[in-house]
Amino acid sequence: xxxxxxxxxxxxxxxxxxxxxxxxxxxxxxxxxxxxxxxxxxxxxxxxxxxxxxxxxxxxxxxxxxxxxxxxxxxxxxxxxxxxxxxxxxxxxxxxxxxxxxxxxxxxxxxxxxxxxxxxxxxxxxxxxxxxxxxxxxxxxxxxxxxxxxxxxxxxxxxxxxxxxxxxxxxxxxxxxxxxxxxxxxxxxxxxxxxxxxxxxxxxxxxxxxxxxxxxxxxxxxxxxxxxxxxxxxxxxxxxxxxxxxxxxxxxxxxxxxxxxxxxxxxxxxxxxxxxxxxxxxxxxxxxxxxxxxxxxxxxxxxxxxxxxxxxxxxxxxxxxxxxxxxxxxxxxxxxxxxxxxxxxxxxxxxxxxxxxxxxxxxxxxxxxxxxxxxxxxxxxxxxxxxxxxxxxxxxxxxxxxxxxxxxxxxxxxxx
Amino acid sequence: xxxxxxxxxxxxxxxxxxxxxxxxxxxxxxxxxxxxxxxxxxxxxxxxxxxxxxxxxxxxxxxxxxxxxxxxxxxxxxxxxxxxxxxxxxxxxxxxxxxxxxxxxxxxxxxxxxxxxxxxxxxxxxxxxxxxxxxxxxxxxxxxxxxxxxxxxxxxxxxxxxxxxxxxxxxxxxxxxxxxxxxxxxxxxxxxxxxxxxxxxxxxxxxxxxxxxxxxxxxxxxxxxxxxxxxxxxxxxxxxxxxxxxxxxxxxxxxxxxxx
Numbered sequence: 001x002x003x004x005x006x007x008x009x010x011x012x013x014x015x016x017x018x019x020x021x022x023x024x025x026x027x028x029x030x031x032x033x034x035x036x037x038x039x040x041x042x043x044x045x046x047x048x049x050x051x052x053x054x055x056x057x058x059x060x061x062x063x064x065x066x067x068x069x070x071x072x073x074x075x076x077x078x079x080x081x082x083x084x085x086x087x088x089x090x091x092x093x094x095x096x097x098x099x100x101x102x103x104x105x106x107x108x109x110x111x112x113x114x115x116x117x118x119x120x121x122x123x124x125x126x127x128x129x130x131x132x133x134x135x136x137x138x139x140x141x142x143x144x145x146x147x148x149x150x151x152x153x154x155x156x157x158x159x160x161x162x163x164x165x166x167x168x169x170x171x172x173x174x175x176x177x178x179x180x181x182x183x184x185x186x187x188x189x190x191x192x193x194x195x196x197x198x199x200x201x202x203x204x205x206x207x208x209x210x211x212x213x214x215x216x217x218x219x220x221x222x223x224x225x226x227x228x229x230x231x232x233x234x235x236x237x238x239x240x241x242x243x244x245x246x247x248x249x250x251x252x253x254x255x256x257x258x259x260x261x262x263x264x265x266x267x268x269x270x271x272x273x274x275x276x277x278x279x280x281x282x283x284x285x286x287x288x289x290x291x292x293x294x295x296x297x298x299x300x301x302x303x304x305x306x307x308x309x310x311x312x313x314x315x316x317x318x319x320x321x322x323x324x325x326x327x328x329x330x331x332x333x334x335x336x337x338x339x340x341x342x343x344x345x346x347x348x349x350x351x352x353x354x355x356x357x358x359x360x361x362x363x364x365x366x367x368x369x370x371x372x373x374x375x376x377x378x379x380x381x382x383x384x385x386x387x388x389x390x391x392x393x394x395x396x397x398x399x400x401x402x403x404x405x406x407x408x409x410x411x412x413x414x415x416x
Numbered sequence: 417x418x419x420x421x422x423x424x425x426x427x428x429x430x431x432x433x434x435x436x437x438x439x440x441x442x443x444x445x446x447x448x449x450x451x452x453x454x455x456x457x458x459x460x461x462x463x464x465x466x467x468x469x470x471x472x473x474x475x476x477x478x479x480x481x482x483x484x485x486x487x488x489x490x491x492x493x494x495x496x497x498x499x500x501x502x503x504x505x506x507x508x509x510x511x512x513x514x515x516x517x518x519x520x521x522x523x524x525x526x527x528x529x530x531x532x533x534x535x536x537x538x539x540x541x542x543x544x545x546x547x548x549x550x551x552x553x554x555x556x557x558x559x560x561x562x563x564x565x566x567x568x569x570x571x572x573x574x575x576x577x578x579x580x581x582x583x584x585x586x587x588x589x590x591x592x593x594x595x596x597x598x599x600x601x602x603x604x605x606x607x608x609x610x611x612x613x614x615x616x617x618x619x620x621x622x623x624x625x626x627x628x629x630x631x632x633x634x635x636x637x638x639x640x641x642x643x644x645x646x647x648x649x650x651x652x653x654x655x656x657x658x659x660x661x662x663x664x665x666x667x668x669x670x671x672x673x674x675x676x
C-alpha cells in the first residue's frame with residue numbers, strides 16, 4: 001500500500017532550509033547509455049550485435065562473446081524480483097537522509113539480472129515486476145522495479161518521488177498565459193494537483209482571449225512578466241522566486257521568416273529577445289532561488305521546463321530565424337541543466353513539431369494541439385525525463401536526426 | 417533688444433517669474449508603446465540593461481545601456497515619418513530647422529470631452545470657439561490638445577484597447593487641414609500615444625494628422641503630460657529631437673516656459 005501524498009504543511013520558518021544532496025553520480029561512458037535512454041523515458045540495455053546477448057551492467061565488450069558492437073535497444077523490463085533488502089544504514093549523505101531504502105535484484109526475462117530501486121507497490125520476492133529506467137537526482141540513469149499492474153497512489157511512492165517532478169501540491173510558474181499553449185498548461189497543471197499557479201502575462205493592454213477565464217480559476221494568480229524587461233523579471237523573481245517549485249517557460253515569439261523572406265533583423269531580434277535572452281534573464285533571476293530550495297521538504301523546487309522546438313535540432317528554413325532562436329535556447333538550456341544539476345533540479349527540454357497556432361496557420365497537419373503539448377509536459381514532469389518530443393512530427397524528425405542529421409537537413413529544406 | 421530679451425528671460429527664470437514645466441513622461445519599461453498588428457514591424461518599447469553599479473563590472477561608476485524606438489515615450493514626429501512627407505526637404509530629425517523647435521503653444525482643454533468620450537475628435541468648430549475666447553492661433557504656433565489622458569497612469573487605461581482597437585482622443589480630419597492651411601501651425605501635440613485618435617485608421621484619410629501635418633512639413637508631439645499646467649496661450653515650448661541621421665522621430669525632453 002502506498003499512502004497518498006499528504007498536502008504539505010506550511011514551512012516552519014525557524015528551521016534552516018536544508019542543502020540539496022545528490023546520490024553518487026559518476027558513470028563510465030558505457031554506462032551513460034542507460035542515462036541517455038532514461039533522459040528520453042526509455043529503458044534500454046546493450047544488445048550484442050554478434051551473439052544477441054543482452055547485458056547488464058553496461059560494458060565495453062560483450063560478456064559472452066567479447067563482441068564490441070553493442071547497440072542500445074529498448075527493453076520491455078519484464079522480470080522476476082528474486083531478492084530484496086531494505087537499507088537502514090548508509091554513509092552516503094544522500095541516502096542517509098532518506099532511509100530506509102528498498103533495493104532488489106530482478107532477473108529480467110531478457111536475460112541479465114539487474115539491481116533496482118524497489119517501488120513500494122512491489123510484492124516481496126519472488127514476485128513479477130516491471131523494470132523501468134529513471135533519472136535520479138544526480139541526473140543519472142537508474143533502474144526502478146515497479147509492480148506489474150497499476151496500484152493506488154503509484155506516483156506518490158516516496159522513493160519514486162526522488163526521481164520525478166510530479167506537480168501534485170507544487171507551486172508552478174508558467175511564464176506566458178496569453179497563448180493557447182500557456183492556457184492549456186495552466187489547466188493541465190491544475191488538473192495534476194498543483195497547489196498554486198502563477199501565470200505571467202506581458203503587455204497587459206493587449207487583450208487576448210482566454211486570460212480572464214484562467215485568472216478566475218482557483219489557485220491561479222496572474223503576474224506581470226515580460227521576458228524582454230530585465231528589471232521586471234528581477235522584480236517578479238524577488239517576489240515569488242523563493243516559492244516556485246516548477247518553472248515552465250513557454251513564452252516565445254514565433255514568426256515564419258527565413259533570411260530572404262523579410263528584410264531587416266527586427267523579427268529575428270524579437271524572437272531572440274524572448275526565446276534566447278528571455279530564458280537567460282529568467283535563469284539568472286530564478287535559478288539561484290530554485291537551487292537554494294531544492295531540498296525544501298516534500299514540495300521542494302524540482303524542475304525547470306523550456307518550451308523549445310524540434311527546429312532547434314535542425315533548421316526548418318521556412319521558419320529559419322525562429323529555428324535559430326530555438327537552437328540558441330537549446331544551447332543555453334544545456335548550460336542551465338549543468339548549473340542546476342548540483343541541486344538535483346531537472347531541466348526538461350520540450351521539442352514539439354509545428355504547433356497548431358496562429359503562425360502555423362498555413363502549414364498542413366499534423367500539428368501539435370496546445371492540449372496535447374500540455375499533457376506531454378505534465379507527463380514529462382511525472383516521469384522525470386529530460387527531453388520530450390511530443391507529437392508524431394517531432395518524434396519522426398528526432399528519429400531521422402539521430403540516424404542521419406545531414407539527410408534531415410536536406411529533407412527540411414525541401415519541405416520549406 | 418534681443419540681448420535684453422534673453423537677459424530678462426534669464427533673470428525671470430532665476431527669480432521664478434518664468435517657470436519651466438516638464439511635459440515629458442518618464443522613459444520606463446512599463447510605459448506602453450504603440451501597437452501595430454503583429455505581422456507589421458514593431459516599435460521597440462523602452463528597455464534598459466545595467467552595465468555596472470559600483471561593482472565588479474565597473475567599480476566606481478553606475479551606468480546603463482538602453483534601447484527604444486524613435487517613437488517611444490514622449491516623442492517628436494518628423495515629416496519623413498509619414499509617406500506624405502517623404503520627399504520634403506529638411507524632413508528628418510537631423511535636418512529639421514532648429515528654429516522650429518522652440519515656439520509658442522496654444523492649449524485647448526478637451527479634458528471634459530475626452531472623459532465623456534474616449535473617441536472624442538477635436539473639431540474645427542471647437543477650435544473656432546476657443547479662438548473666440550483666446551484669440552486667433554498665431555502662425556507657426558503649436559496646437560496642443562489637452563485631454564488629461566496622461567493622468568491615466570495604468571497602462572491598460574492609457575492604451576484603452578477593446579476588440580475594435582484603441583480608443584483615444586485626437587483631431588478630426590477637417591481640423592487638421594484647417595490648422596495647416598488656415599492657421600499655419602508648426603505642429604500638433606497630444607497626450608495620447610499618437611497624434612491621431614485611436615480609431616484614426618477609420619478616418620478619411622486614415623491617420624489624418626500624420627497625413628496632412630507631415631505632408632505639409634509640420635511636426636507631431638505625442639505622449640505629452642502636464643498640459644493642464646499650461647495656460648491656453650502664452651507658453652513657449654522646447655521639443656528638440658535627438659539628431660538621429662535621417663531619423664523619423666525621437667524621444668524628447670519636452671519643456672515649456674510659462675509665466676510664473
